[in-house]
Structures are given as C-alpha cells and as structure tokens.
Amino acid sequence: AYPAQLSGGQMQRVAIARALASNPKILLCDEATSALDPQTTSQILALLKKINRDFGITIVIITHQMSVVRQICKKVAIMADGEVKEKGLVTDIFSHPKTKEAKDLLLRDADSGYEDHEHLTKELLAERKIRIVYQTNSAFEPVIANMVLKTGKPVNILKADTRDVGGIAQGEMILGLPDDVSAQEEIINYLTERNLAVEEVTDIV
Numbered sequence: 001a002y003p004a005q006l007s008g009g010q011m012q013r014v015a016i017a018r019a020l021a022s023n024p025k026i027l028l029c030d031e032a033t034s035a036l037d038p039q040t041t042s043q044i045l046a047l048l049k050k051i052n053r054d055f056g057i058t059i060v061i062i063t064h065q066m067s068v069v070r071q072i073c074k075k076v077a078i079m080a081d082g083e084v085k086e087k088g089l090v091t092d093i094f095s096h097p098k099t100k101e102a103k104d105l106l107l108r109d110a111d112s113g114y115e116d117h118e119h120l121t122k123e124l125l126a127e128r129k130i131r132i133v134y135q136t137n138s139a140f141e142p143v144i145a146n147m148v149l150k151t152g153k154p155v156n157i158l159k160a161d162t163r164d165v166g167g168i169a170q171g172e173m174i175l176g177l178p179d180d181v182s183a184q185e186e187i188i189n190y191l192t193e194r195n196l197a198v199e200e201v202t203d204i205v
Contacts, residue, residue, distance in 0.1 A: 009040035016047065020057075027051065030062045045072050066105050070094065070163060078102045094163070094170060095133045095197060128177045128184060129158065129201035132191055133170065144173070147190050153183040174201055 006014065012032060019027055029048065033041040049072050052059050061073060069076050069090060077087040078101050085101040086093065097103045134143070148154060156176035163170055177184045191198050 007040075008036050009043060012036065012040075012044050013047070016044075016051070020051070020055075024057065027057050027059045028062075029059060031064070032061065033063070033065065033068055041068075048072060064105075078105060091170070095172075096199065129174055130177060130188060130191075131172060131174050131199050131201045133172045133197040143191070143194060143196065144175075147187060151183070151186050151190060153178055153180075153187055155187060 003011070003014075016027075027048075032048070033044055036044065045068065048059055048061075051057055052072075061068065063069065073090050075088065076090050076093050078085045078093070078099065080101045086097070086099045093102060094106065097106055132143075144155065144157070155178070157173055158176050159172075159174040161172065175187075177187060188198055
C-alpha cells in the first residue's frame with residue numbers, strides 16, 4: 001500500500017519498524033499516540049512495551065498525555081518552559097506530585113474524569129482538604145467507613161479514583177474535613193496509623 005493509504009496506527013507501526021531497522025539503543029517517540037483513537041493507542045503502547053521487554057531498548061516518550069505515562073513508563077520528568085520541574089519514578093510522581101505543573105497534568109489525565117479544571121477548582125476550595133493515596137495492600141479495607149465509625153466524624157469525599165500505575169493498583173481520594181480542628185487531627189492520625197500517605201491539599205490537587 002502507498003503511505004497515503006495507511007491508517008494512523010499503521011503509519012505509526014511503519015515508523016517504529018523504520019526506527020528499529022538501524023538497531024538503536026534508544027527509541028525516541030515524540031507524541032507517538034496524540035492523533036490516534038483509544039483502541040489504536042492501546043495497541044501502539046502494547047507494541048512499545050513489547051519492544052522494550054523483548055529487545056531491551058530504552059524508550060523515551062514525549063507526551064502531554066499522563067495516561068500514556070501511567071500505562072507504560074517507569075520514570076517521568078515533568079517539563080515546563082524548557083525546565084525540568086519534577087522527576088522520579090512514575091509511581092512516586094503519581095502518588096505525591098510536588099509541583100504545580102505535575103499536579104495540573106495529573107488533574108487533566110484523560111482517565112480521571114475531571115477535565116473541567118475551573119469547575120473542579122471551585123468545588124475543592126470549600127474547606128480544609130487532605131489527599132490520601134492507597135496501594136494494593138490497603139485497597140481492600142473500607143478505610144473511610146471504618147474511620148467514620150471509629151471517630152464519629154464525617155468527611156466529604158471530593159474526589160476519588162483508582163488507576164493502574166506501572167502495573168500497580170493505586171487509588172487516591174481528596175477528603176474535605178470538618179471545621180473542628182480537633183476532629184481534623186483525629187482523622188489525620190487515624191489514616192496515618194494505617195500507613196496511608198496523607199498530605200495537605202492547598203491547591204487544586
């Protein structure tokens with residue numbers, strides 16, 4: 001077939017094959033999935049993972065899609081204005097984003113369901129908030145329900161979701177705490193004692 005007769009996914013496969021023909025040590029993929037539909041994107045990402053695993057080739061992916069990073073990457077560097085703002089293991093960045101740039105990108109993750117940035121910001125500015133992150137080992141316990149029963153203090157779940165981050169089930173919640181300061185500390189202590197990552201939320205994430 002002539003190049004113009006190929007689909008977007010086929011063109012990407014040809015481009016990947018052409019890049020591999022010279023037996024490189026590093027494969028650079030610049031926005032490799034930006035113009036593809038979700039199904040084709042999944043297929044291309046699966047192909048890249050297979051290349052990395054079977055041939056031991058380091059793959060550097062440049063993308064604005066955090067869902068792509070979440071699915072196949074092991075390390076990530078967040079860049080803005082030509083500078084690296086934050087870098088580290090994907091699991092660490094997704095669990096504890098430290099910079100505004102990382103938080104903004106995670107908020108706009110296509111699978112998060114929270115793409116209305118301004119609306120979400122307004123919704124989350126009502127009260128003191130904390131963010132808790134839980135891994136597979138803590139995902140099976142009804143932590144919030146048990147906490148409410150134990151402390152007698154209600155919380156408002158402002159955001160919650162579970163994702164596959166680098167093959168590990170990881171979830172997060174943003175909780176709105178009651179106004180009473182002693183109740184807030186009691187809730188935070190309860191969660192911390194159960195080895196959950198707890199951090200203050202002062203911005204949108």
